[in-house]
Amino acid sequence: MFVEIVRVAWRSIQANKMRSFLTMLGIIIGVMAVILSSAIGLSAKAGVTKQVESLGSNILTVMPGSVTVGGVSRGFGAVSTLTVADAQAILAQDPDVAYVSPLVTANEQVIYGGNNLNTSIEGTSADYPSIRNVTMAMGRYFLPSEVQDASDVAVLGSQAYQSLFSGSTVNPVGQTIDIGGVPFTVVGVAASQGASGFSNQDDAIAIPYTTAMNLFANGNTVNEILVAAKSPDVMNRAQLEIESTLRDTHQLAPGVSDDFQIVNQATILNALSGVSRILTLLLDGISAISLLVGGIGIMNIMLVSVSERTREIGIRKAIGATRRVISAQFLTEATMLSVAGAMAGLLLSGVGTFVMSKVTGDGNLFSPAAAVASLGFSLAVGLIFGVYPARKAASLKPIDALRFE
């Protein structure tokens, strides 16, 4: 009996190919929306994670905090309270800290030959590459001795290199560039790291922080202190150690709030993946609605089909079909439509996510969980929206159905 029911349903779907296709289209689009939106979510999450991790997942950034001057609270970062001594204290005292680099930044005009570039100059320690996972494309980073001597040496970000040496085939290492009127020797070019949300490391030029402090003299304060914890697992401990060290060096009495703030990379990662999670949820919600709309389309067509086939229902009932058989017939048809639509949608979105992962390089973006969920949801939609038309068909009276023209 079941085989027969499936065969009849298949025949009826085939008899109205265009209509069946259009009915399925609602489900196809719904399923594609689910799979592709989850792929977008996965890709966004992978992108965020990759980017944050490329900058080091064990990084703590110490930034100047608000300072109260004469009873007036100034904004965060309005006055830098961080010094090179702070950086040295952190490195010396805190057991969970691996590397420390003060950061002294300024924007300067940089000239090489006929090329002119206004970009960010970052004064760092020689440990900076270990903190930020910088790898060198050419040459080397500057040495501790060069930091000690406040040498005029520079490491170019990959984009800064391209801008300055565009149209030139000369090896940049050993060349002299002009930064804010001071000649610097290029010792290396960093490999590309990509943009990191707020700043683009590739655009910047790194010089020893000692040199930077001499040039952009601002007392003995630095803009930020970058700290690498020994591992991502000890981030929180390192953060507490740094806080206590800095409260010491800044001689803050108990009860006085910190005049600095420590930003944990993990916190940023969490915040960003929270955003992408909300984005994914939103997209999932929209796709679920489109599946629901697809289901309503199925119900609509099944109702049309019931009234078109009133006579057929009458014949079947006259010959001995029970309510259950008639109802199973239409329910099967609705379910077949929705499942076929879901299959087609899965196939298409499989191709879609394959193309997407090739383009973004994010690896596999086809989420099996989303596939199973959308298939299950489509099946449920077919069954639920098939019930009403099926009941309607089953409850037709045989004489009324036979009389129907």
Next chain:
Amino acid sequence: MSLSSKHQPLVHMQNIVKEYFIGDQVIRALNDVTLDIWPGEFVAIMGPSGSGKSTMMNVMGCLDVPTSGTYVLDGVAVSTLSEDELASVRNQKIGFIFQSFNLLPRTTALENVELPMLYMGVPPRQRRERAMEALEQVGLKERAYNRPNELSGGQQQRVAIARALVNQPNIILGDEPTGALDSKTTEDILALLHQLHGQGNTIILVTHDAEVGRHAERVIRFRDGRVESDTAAAYEGER
């Protein structure tokens, strides 16, 4: 092919009333009808339109239930059955032949004939064999795999007859079975029905065609929802 004896009527109707509501007006389509039909009879139910003969056919065929009265079909009191039980009675005790054939479109003759056995739960192989036999009996074996739209009217009605008799029902019930056919084809179909009658089938035809009525052994005339006359016709056929 009835299991009931010659001493028990196949169709026993007593004080059958059927009322319809059209708006708030009550139409009494059958008004206190009492009749018996015996196994092996060939009966024509006749009457002008509005006489109640179609309602009679629906009630007798268990397509509709009477408002009041008793209907016993082959020993089963059908007036008390549920909708699904009625479906099973129609499936096993009654074979329908309709004026407009009522074959399923897009479905081969063979599958149409198999349909009653499908609902009865006959296994596929046996279904196929018996459907073929029934088609052979109506002389359409070679058109088994044609669809209704590939068959002539007479051929479609033969398929419908094969479908009606395939479950070996107690009654073959025809509603104007020749109403849509030309006179030559009508003769063929009536000859086929006679042949089936000759094999022991009980045949009941509802018709307003006097020509068809003449073929029956017994004619029951309806007028205004009542039995007007019930006579053994002067039929002296090839039997």
